[in-house]
Amino acid sequence: MNDSRLALVVLAPLIGAVLTYILGKSSQKISGVIASAAVIVSFLCVGSLWAELPTAGSFGVTLSSWLSFGGISLPLELYFDKLSAVMCLVVTGIGALIHIYSIGYMAEDESRPRFFSYLNLFIAAMLVLVLGKSLPTIFIGWEGVGLCSYLLIGFWYTNPEFASAGRKAFVMNRIGDVGFIVAMAVLYHSCGSLDITVLGKPEILARIPAELGFIAGIALFVAATGKSAQLPLFTWLPDAMAGPTPVSALIHAATMVTAGVYLMARMHGVVELDSAVPAVILWTALATSAIAAIIAMSQNDIKKVLAYSTVSQLGFMFIAVGVGAYGFALFHVVTHAFFKACLFLSAGSVIHGCHHEQDMRRMGGLAKSMPLTCFAYGVSTIAIAGIPPFSGYFSKHGILDAIPLTGNSYLQPWLGVIGLIATGITVLTAFYMFRSFILTFMGEYRGHEHPHEAPMVMTAPVLMLAVLAVVGGAFLSPIFLPYLTGPLPKVAHHAATHPGILGYILGSLPALVGIAAAFWLFLISPAAKEFFRKVFLPVGKLSEGKFFVDEIYEISVLTPLQKVSNVSGRIIDQSFFLGGGEALGKISRALGELTARVTTGQVGTYVLFMFCAAALFVYFFLPVR
Amino acid sequence: MEPVISYIGLSALLFTIGGIGLCLRRNAIVLFMCVEMMLNAVNLAFVTFSKLVGNLDGQVAVFFVMVIAAAESAIGLAIILSVFRSVASIETTDSAELKW
Numbered sequence: 001m002n003d004s005r006l007a008l009v010v011l012a013p014l015i016g017a018v019l020t021y022i023l024g025k026s027s028q029k030i031s032g033v034i035a036s037a038a039v040i041v042s043f044l045c046v047g048s049l050w051a052e053l054p055t056a057g058s059f060g061v062t063l064s065s066w067l068s069f070g071g072i073s074l075p076l077e078l079y080f081d082k083l084s085a086v087m088c089l090v091v092t093g094i095g096a097l098i099h100i101y102s103i104g105y106m107a108e109d110e111s112r113p114r115f116f117s118y119l120n121l122f123i124a125a126m127l128v129l130v131l132g133k134s135l136p137t138i139f140i141g142w143e144g145v146g147l148c149s150y151l152l153i154g155f156w157y158t159n160p161e162f163a164s165a166g167r168k169a170f171v172m173n174r175i176g177d178v179g180f181i182v183a184m185a186v187l188y189h190s191c192g193s194l195d196i197t198v199l200g201k202p203e204i205l206a207r208i209p210a211e212l213g214f215i216a217g218i219a220l221f222v223a224a225t226g227k228s229a230q231l232p233l234f235t236w237l238p239d240a241m242a243g244p245t246p247v248s249a250l251i252h253a254a255t256m257v258t259a260g261v262y263l264m265a266r267m268h269g270v271v272e273l274d275s276a277v278p279a280v281i282l283w284t285a286l287a288t289s290a291i292a293a294i295i296a297m298s299q300n301d302i303k304k305v306l307a308y309s310t311v312s313q314l315g316f317m318f319i320a321v322g323v324g325a326y327g328f329a330l331f332h333v334v335t336h337a338f339f340k341a342c343l344f345l346s347a348g349s350v351i352h353g354c355h356h357e358q359d360m361r362r363m364g365g366l367a368k369s370m371p372l373t374c375f376a377y378g379v380s381t382i383a384i385a386g387i388p389p390f391s392g393y394f395s396k397h398g399i400l401d402a403i404p405l406t407g408n409s410y411l412q413p414w415l416g417v418i419g420l421i422a423t424g425i426t427v428l429t430a431f432y433m434f435r436s437f438i439l440t441f442m443g444e445y446r447g448h449e450h451p452h453e454a455p456m457v458m459t460a461p462v463l464m465l466a467v468l469a470v471v472g473g474a475f476l477s478p479i480f481l482p483y484l485t486g487p488l489p490k491v492a493h494h495a496a497t498h499p500g501i502l503g504y505i506l507g508s509l510p511a512l513v514g515i516a517a518a519f520w521l522f523l524i525s526p527a528a529k530e531f532f533r534k535v536f537l538p539v540g541k542l543s544e545g546k547f548f549v550d551e552i553y554e555i556s557v558l559t560p561l562q563k564v565s566n567v568s569g570r571i572i573d574q575s576f577f578l579g580g581g582e583a584l585g586k587i588s589r590a591l592g593e594l595t596a597r598v599t600t601g602q603v604g605t606y607v608l609f610m611f612c613a614a615a616l617f618v619y620f621f622l623p624v625r
Numbered sequence: 626m627e628p629v630i631s632y633i634g635l636s637a638l639l640f641t642i643g644g645i646g647l648c649l650r651r652n653a654i655v656l657f658m659c660v661e662m663m664l665n666a667v668n669l670a671f672v673t674f675s676k677l678v679g680n681l682d683g684q685v686a687v688f689f690v691m692v693i694a695a696a697e698s699a700i701g702l703a704i705i706l707s708v709f710r711s712v713a714s715i716e717t718t719d720s721a722e723l724k725w
Contacts, residue, residue, distance in 0.1 A: 605648075611648075
């Protein structure tokens with residue numbers, strides 16, 4: 001069904017971005033209000049469309065014909081079905097809350113119009129990504145969110161470290177984009193179309209030859225690793241914390257980084273063409289999730305903990321993708337958006353309240369001065385740890401329960417190992433999240449500032465997200481998966497949705513172990529902490545060094561690249577291009593000096609030229625009868 | 626036919642003399658006079674052809690040429706005067722700063 005409201009969904013934040021920038025110049029205060037209003041308009045449109053979705057089936061709108069040449073036509077079309085509805089509701093809903101929060105968080109910043117304009121532009125790009133009807137349209141959004149991410153990470157660009165963090169994110173994302181382009185080329189070559197509704201049909205996908213099917217699936221996954229910070233491209237995400245905290249919450253936790261999961265779910269037919277591809281995805285995701293969880297245990301910057309936690313949770317979503325449980329992957333996207341956005345915004349309130357202190361070693365005991373923030377952070381921590389009835393439990397255990405049900409023959413011999421590692425990650429998640437909670441909110445205050453609670457405009461969105469983090473999972477759990485069975489393959493049904501009391505207790509056991517360990521080591525017995533630090537020294541070193549991934553890149557990619565470019569700079573650039581350029585310059589200079597002789601400064605010669613020219617003109621152009 | 630040829634011949638002669646003078650002489654006033662001579666050669670041709678064809682268009686054109694020549698000589702003399710003030714010479718070779 002065609003509906004112009006769908007266009008408004010994307011256009012509202014786009015217009016908002018322009019208006020915010022123009023009107024914000026005259027009044028800084030108004031910029032946040034305009035930007036928030038634009039996102040709320042978009043949210044309301046999504047909501048009204050979503051309400052009519054059961055009767056309409058799907059909505060579509062053609063924005064323009066974009067490209068059309070030689071039999072190929074690429075219209076700019078939007079497509080709204082149940083899958084994009086879920087993503088749109090998350091993007092605009094949580095986006096709106098974060099916009100409102102930003103009004104308070106950025107209240108003292110001089111360049112608010114720029115900030116809110118970028119933020120609105122991001123929402124528009126993200127909506128194009130999830131609403132695009134063809135892969136090229138999705139790619140526009142894909143690049144758009146990458147651009148906004150770059151602009152917002154480097155928002156405080158006067159700090160060269162922040163600016164280079166933005167650059168790193170941008171470059172690493174480009175590597176993933178190569179995968180996206182390769183996938184598009186392969187799919188167009190074999191299927192003759194890039195329309196996602198066409199590519200969803202099995203008879204079309206059957207045209208892809210077996211060897212190209214593997215390439216297409218892996219290329220799509222490479223694209224997803226870039227955007228969703230999976231091994232080996234995850235190092236940009238922790239560095240991306242240089243941006244303002246609402247940006248980390250919106251882009252680097254709730255929405256943009258889940259684009260890879262959305263792409264996998266949307267293109268699941270392609271991903272599953274060759275069953276080696278899901279196996280690659282699963283092992284990559286498992287390694288990413290485990291490594292990020294281990295690194296998160298030793299981080300002292302509150303935002304870095306959350307960043308590595310995000311990488312780890314994204315890994316969890318890709319585990320679900322690997323075993324074919326796309327519904328649970330998206331369910332985890334949604335619940336993760338709730339509690340991680342809440343965690344980031346609470347962390348933002350803490351940073352705001354402690355006067356831009358991010359080091360947890362100089363926090364502590366903030367429960368007294370910031371009770372509301374402490375409450376929000378606390379419930380979200382329980383949610384991410386996976387204690388029922390908080391939201392994280394349902395999505396996480398859905399994934400854990402789906403692992404044994406995979407039909408992938410590459411994975412079946414390893415199900416025990418996979419399940420064990422995934423459960424281990426759950427323990428670690430609970431451990432490092434409670435470590436951050438204890439260090440920040442419990443014990444005695446170790447800093448030198450006077451922490452204060454955030455203003456209403458910040459606490460209200462945080463508390464709303466906290467409520468969602470608490471009840472969202474239990475509320476959505478029974479309805480979410482049946483809702484998505486249309487666009488997604490039917491996930492192997494499982495019994496764990498109603499496991500009974502004993503099931504819940506058993507299910508939360510790993511999380512409880514992690515929580516207990518965190519309390520024991522960081523609150524009750526510092527001596528035990530020292531003991532464990534000595535025992536696990538090598539792991540600790542690896543963790544503190546972030547598994548030396550950046551250093552490995554330095555040695556394996558950056559240094560050789562620099563040497564090659566030095567050599568090629570000397571040979572190709574200096575001698576060839578520079579020498580060639582100089583030769584060209586010399587030639588034209590000589591020509592110029594030759595012709596300059598015409599200007600003798602003698603009126604006589606000029607007049608002679610004029611007569612000659614007139615004579616020639618008369619001879620050639622005037623008709624002589 | 627005969628008188629027409631002699632009028633046109635005179636006109637061509639005057640025009641050529643003016644043109645050659647323009648090419649060879651250096652004194653700005655002389656150049657100026659050469660230009661006037663060429664203009665009047667053209668005027669003569671106009672009048673001749675006008676008489677030959679039998680309408681007055683050519684003679685009207687002559688008046689235009691004369692008026693414009695008057696205006697042009699006023700401007701030209703003013704330019705020569707101000708060049709003389711700054712270079713202290715009206716030889717065209719002496720004011721050649723803009724050549725290569």
